[in-house]
Amino acid sequence: MQTTASKKSDSKPGKLGREVQARLGQQLRAMYDDVVSQGVPDRFADLLNRLEGNGNKDKH
């Protein structure tokens, strides 16, 4: 199986090749976005509701 990535002319010695940077970036975002995709846990919406409730107890 042939891969072409290692032959790119922009992979200078001592500097990360574009493919490597792209791959690192992809992994970083995959990890981060997995947490982001969990959305807003109830405790945080509840917290805001409680804070508002303190100043406005008879809402609805």
Add this chain to the structure above:
Amino acid sequence: MPMDESVRKAVLAAVPSLRAFAISLCGNVDRADDLVQETMLRALANIDSFQPGTNMSAWLFTILRNHFRSEYRKRRREVEDTDGHYADSLKTQPEQLGQVEFREFKEALSRLPADQREALILVGASGFSYEEAANICGCAVGTIKSRVNRARTRLAELLQIDGIDDFGPDEQTRAVLAGGGE
């Protein structure tokens, strides 16, 4: 405390990325959620110091980061046991990545110096510009750029990669990447 609806929305909208950032800082989901909650309380108590029209998300990240630095960093050795905790926070392994490769990546990330890790996350994952990241971290733009570069280089060293062919800890992962990446 009556709350402006736009403030409420902006704060809630920032919560998912604040959590992701907090987990990357302290390496522990429960502590990260406490950190996010404390950030929200501080932000709302100081909402008058927020300048309308500026980036609410960046403001919240700054509060979270400073709070983490002041409260949590003294317990650094205890807090920074990142291994495994990020994994706990993940519902699923991202499918396109080999599991071994992904685990090794997280371990390598946890071994970066905190300054470098936070710069890399802000720029590479949170999507902030170098300037915004510099504001959040209270340092010069050039410092952020250099931290990000060193973080990438160090990650590549830890993962022992100098080309995409070398990415991945074993033949099998490499084969999967070569087959699935194009």
